Amino acid sequence: MHYILRRLVQAAITVLSTITLSFVLIRMMPGSPVDRLRAQLLERNSGLSSAQIQYRIEQQTNIVPDEPLYVQYFDYMTSILTGDFGRSIVKSNQPVADILANAIPWTIFLMSSALFLGFVVGISLGAFMAYREGSLFDISSTSVSLTLNSTPDYIVGLLLLTFVAYQLGLFPTGGRYASGVDPGLSLEFFASVLYHGALPILSMAIVAFGGWALDMRGNSIRILGEDYLHVARLRGLPERRIALRYVARNAILPMYTGLMIAMGAMLNGSVILESIYAYPGLGFRIIEAVNNRDYPVLMGCFIVITCAIVIGILIADLTYSRIDPRAKGGDSREAY
């Protein structure tokens, strides 16, 4: 219980630090975005009075530049924590929260599909490679996995886009679903979503699968050398039982936390991939916001992505000790 409490506090600290960082960056950095925002507003709507501009800045960033710093900070913090991320500068004052809500499910769809696909294929192949260690199959799959592992997912995405989508014309080159389809609970809609998501998902999964396979191979080989396996063999346990209960189970456990961290890595990857495939998820919005210098949207995406990862890692940490009894939470060590 103590451990859970500590992890919760830690997660809260992370979220608060991220929001603080975003406040500092918007408010206090040299060449402050607030100043640039003011210039931008003046340029786009030359008729605005200075009071109106002040009001717009306040609306968009949740920061009132004239107030004392601690009041600004407090206001910013509370509004973000209540889900008010300000308003977009570019998209006719649309609330940032709406933009985010519209983008998040798509990114989660891409990432979770890619994660699942890559993980399942990767661990199966990795276990098989370890079992046949040193064989031609092992060496060639290790080489392939290493190559995939050395390729950034956006390059796989770019290559798939070039050859599969454009030259062969097998898949669409962008968008979330076909323009003629109505979003809803129809088979047609789901098919279209899958069809449009296929290449981005594949790009992430192909790269991730190499890494999982290599990890699983390494873990399995280490376990294959353990004494308890020799004992199990001597006891005459069936090979199937040894493979599943002794090797696979113990090899997958250390990768469990990695799974959640991989989610973070995929979010990184999806930032570039989404913009290659013009797939309007969180990553696409980030790049769009950077190009338009749309600070409220940029910071909103940043904070939301951080929260998603904090929650993911928290879940992994809290469930890990349930799955693997060897991992004990909490340590009491002497301080030197």
Add this chain to the structure above:
Amino acid sequence: MKRTDEPRTTADERQTDGGSDFETVADVRLSSSERYRQTADELLMTPARIVWSDWRARIAVCVLGFYLFLGVFGPLIVSEPSLGEGPVLLGAFYSLEFPLGTTSRGEDILAQVIYATRPMLQMVAAGAVFTVIVATIVGTTAGYKGGVVDSVLMTLTDVMLTIPGLPLVIVLVTVLEIGANPYLIGVLLSVNAWAGLARALRSQVLTLRDAEYVEASRIMGVPTREILSVDIIPNLMPYITMNFVKQGRAVIFGSVGLYFLGILPQNSDTQNWGLMIDTAVSDAGAVNSAAAVHWLLAPIFAVITFAMGLTLFAQSADRLFNPRVRARHAKTTSDDDEPPERNEGDGTAPAGVMQG
């Protein structure tokens, strides 16, 4: 090393004590040059032997050496790519003068690839060095000291670990507007990468902090800084090396990706493989026109092979962890309980597979 210099017993003491073998001190003490040689052997030669015995490592060393050569001497050998030096969009392998073809503005693609290597090496080195130094300081201190220091440092580390790297970098680049200096960009791309390594190092230190020799140093009152640098960090070197290489790869992926998106700052003479991909796509529509595909593939090939060299190197550094592999290479140990090295040794087959 100070404490071994203190005389443990004097000659007089040895004479007075009548012959108990247990209290005799070895007459031979290592001279400092011998000690250095021993340390060098332990820290450099043995790992080098282990690394070289692996086909993956041999390929890695060759690939990395090649890129190092390109980065250092390439610009001296090949003339700088310039506008209109060749025909427009010449395909790859059509002429000897432009082996990889030309861009839509008649620039030599091979020269572009080579000229982008040096800044890439600078970025990689800056980012990896930064990561390793910060992680080592934070991780070892936290693990060794324990208590409040540990809690504070680890909370900081956890915060950095959870903040997603790429979005953080994008936000910082956009707001801070740093210059196009490759070293600075390398450090920026690694701004929170040290956290993962710091955590891993901390857990390694936890297993070492109560080792007898560390405890002995502590009791003798050796300052913490010295215990860390002499007793603890040398044990972590293989792990640190591995992560140095991994971070190098992360810097390549990050910089190419962000240059491709046009987010990283650039000036008139910025050269980067990601920038090449970007211009190939935006200027010549390389993704949808077959005439410009070579322009797209050349930098992609450079990124993948360089990253592969680093991956292979990290993979083989991993072997340094395996005590069985290490023992096999120590001079005093015979390898009777280990099967002889498998036939993957000469590595011709896998090398062929990978080049394909």
